[in-house]
Amino acid sequence: MNVDERPLAGYCLAASDDPDLVRAAVGEAFCDHRLSPLSGATGLDAHFHGLHWSSAGVYYLEYGADVRIDPCDLDDFYLIQVPLAGRATITVGAESFTSTPDIASVLEPGPRVSMSWEDANRQLLLRLDRTVVQDTLRKKLGREPLAPLVFQPRMDLTTPAGRTWGGLLKLLTDAVGSAAAPDSIPVREFAGLLVSQLLLGQPNNYRDELEDRPRPIVARPIARAAELIDAHAHEPLTIDDIADAVGVGTRTLQDGFRRYYDTTPMAYLREVRLRRVRTDLLQADPTNATVTDIAIRWGFLHPGRFSVLYRSRYGESPSQTLRLERDRAARA
Template sequence: MLIPTSTPAAGLHRAMLAAPTRQLFASNDVQETRALVARVMKPHALNITGGRQRLQARMHHLALGDVSVSRLCYGAEVSIEPGELDDFFLVMMPLQGNAQVRSGFDTLESHPDLASVVSAHLGTAMRWSADCDQLMVRIARPFLERMLTAQLGRELDAPLQFALGLRWKEQPAWQCLVRYLVDWAEQAGDMSEHKLLVGQMEQMVATSLLSCQSHNFSDEPLARRSTVLPRHVRRVQEYLQAHAHANIRAEVLAEIAGVSLRSLYAGFHDFCGESPMQYLRNIRLERARGDLLAGPVGGGVASVALRWGFAHMGRFSAEYKERFGESPSQTLKRV
C-alpha cells in the first residue's frame, strides 16, 4: 500500500527513495540484513513470521554525529527483538504499514499517524507488517541526557523515559525538523564538511524531541543557562582555575572529572562552547593580561607569555589581540 501523495508524509516517502547515495544496503538474506542493520542500530534477533514470505529488505541512512536518520523496510512480516537499546533512543515513524512495538510494560500499535519513541533502558520487541516502511531517528543516549541536564540545571536522578506513542504529524516543530533532515539526506554530500551544521542539527533534534514528546522530567521547570553546569565540568573548571600555571594533560583532567575523555570534551562542548584545553588557554590569556596591566615587568611581553605557557610569540600576540582587541605591547604601554 502506497501513501497517497496528498498526505503530509508523501514528501518524506518520495525523498528517501530518491536518495540512492544514501542506500546502505538491499538484501534478500535474513542473516545479512540482520548484520547490516546491527551496524547502525545494535545486535538483535530478526525472524520472518509471515509464512513463506521472502525478505526484500532495503535501508537508507544518514549519520549526523550523535544523531542519525534512516529509512528501513523488510518487505516481509518480521519480528525484531533488540532487547534494551542501551546507548540510544529511537523514534520510528511508519510511512506506510504498521508495527506493534513493546517497550517495557507498554505496547503500541504504530501506524503512519502514530510514531513510537523507544527509551534506551527498556526491553523492546517489535513486529512489523510486510508493507511496513519506517523513517527512524536515532539519538545517542549520552548526548540526549546531557541536553536534558542542561535544560534542568542538574544531573538526572533517574533514566530518561519517553511516552511510547507520538502523534508526530500533530507536532509542527518535529514534522518540520524531520523534513529538514530528509532534505539533507537527499541533497547533502559529505557531512564531514559541515561540522558546524551537524552540531546544530544534533541539538535541534534533541531539544525538539524533549519539548515535543512527554517524558518523566517534562513537569520540571527549566533552569537558567547560567546555572547549568554538570558536576564533572565544574570540577575541571575549578581545577584549571587553581592550576593554570601547571603543565596539564587532557588525560589527567578526565581522571579528575571521573568521566571518559570523550565525555569530558562533550560536556565542555555542550555547556561551555569550547574544549577544556581552550578553556585553560583562555584562563592563561586572562592571567597574562593581568600581569601586563599590573605594570612594567622584567623581560617585557616575552617573559609574561612564557610564564603562562605561550612559547610562540606570534601566536600569543594574535590570540591575545583577538580576545582583548589590542596587542600585548599596547596593553603594557598604557599602564
C-alpha cells in the same frame, strides 16, 4: 518504488532478500537482534539506507515482508521510528501500540522491546546517542539529572509538537540525502534541534521541570551570550549550547534575549550569519564561488528560504550581491 525515490538512496547499507545479510547490516547500525519473517511471508525485499555521524544518525528502512524484530538492549542510544507508510506493532515493556504515519515510537535504553512490521511498512529512523540526549537535558535543567530520563514510547505526530518534530526529521533527512555534509553547520544544528524538541515535546519524567518558570534574568550572562554568538557564528550552535556556556537555563536565555534584544537567541544568530554571508558574497570571486556554497557554510540549507530572507534584509538577491564586485570592476 524505484530505489532512487527512497530517502537517503545515496547511502545504501543493504538491499537484499537475505534475512541474515539484512539483520547484520541493521544490527551494525543499531544493535544485535533477532529478525524473523512471519508466517505467510514469501521473502524479504529489504532496503536499508543511512549514515551515522558523531552522536546521531538518520536512516531509512523497509523489509518488504511481514517480520518480527526482537532487539537486544538499547544500552547506549535512543531510537525514534517514524513510519512513512504501513503499520507496525510496537511493544515496550508492558505497553503495546500500533505505529502508523500518525504515531511514531520512541525506544530508549532499558525496557524490553519487540516489534512486528507489516510488509508495506516503511520508516525513517533517528538514532541519538545516549550521551547527547543526557547532555542536552543537563543543559536545559541547569544541573545534573538525578534520575534516568524516561520517555513515553508512543509519539503522536498529529499534535503541534509532533508535527514540528516530524517535519524537522524530514528536513534533516532531505538535507543529508541532498549530500549536505554530516559535519556541516545545518545538519549538526538540525540534529541538536531534534534532541531539544524531543525533550520539550515528547512526554517524559522531566517535562514538568523543563516547563517551569525560568530563573530571574541577569543582564551580564545575556550579554555574554550575544558575544559568544558573534564569536562562534561559524560553528554549529544550539540554544542549549549557548545557555550552558553562560551558565543559565535555556528559558532564562530566551527571556533575556526578548527583554534586552527584542529577539530570540537563534534569530540573533541568524542575523549575525546573514551579515557574514553578505561579507563573503561581496568579497567572493563570482566566477568561482556560488551563493549556495556560501549560504550552506553559514548554516542556511534551503536556498529558496535563504533567498527570501536575504532579500528581505538587504533589498537585493544574494546573486546580485555576488555580482556587485564584478560589475564594479567592469565599470572601472
